[in-house]
Amino acid sequence: MPSPDGTLHAITANRLRDGVVVFLAAGGAWVESFADAALLTKAEAEPALAAAKAQADGDQFGVDVYAFEVERADGTAQPVKMRERIRALGPSVRLDLGKQAAA
Template structure:
């Protein structure tokens, strides 16, 4: 459910083991695909981010955990800022690499 202003958020991190960009999924597990990321209201994202940071530190799982804004475009969730759009797809200089290569 979106925030009162309609904004949704997702949570991302880099996995320590291999540096892969991951997203917090609906079940609280980390997923590699943005399509599987949980979309949260701002309040939900704040609570989930605090818990995820604490757990990631205990498990030495990930770094650079943060929430980012997501918008709906043509019925699909899409990060608002270019930084997160690139993180969801992979390198922007070679479309044959990263997650966009599999699409």
């Protein structure tokens, strides 16, 4: 459910073992696909982010844990800013590489 202003949030990090971009899914699991990421209201994102940071730190799992804005367009969720779109899909100069190549 979106926030009153319609904004959703997702949480991302880089997996410490290999640097792969991961997203927080429902239930607290980390997944590689943005499509599987939990979409949270701002009120839900703040405590989830704090818990995700603590978990990633304690487990030495991930670094650079942060929340970012997501919007719904044409029935699908997508990151609002280009930085997160690239992190979710892969390189923007070669569509045959990265996660978008598998789609």
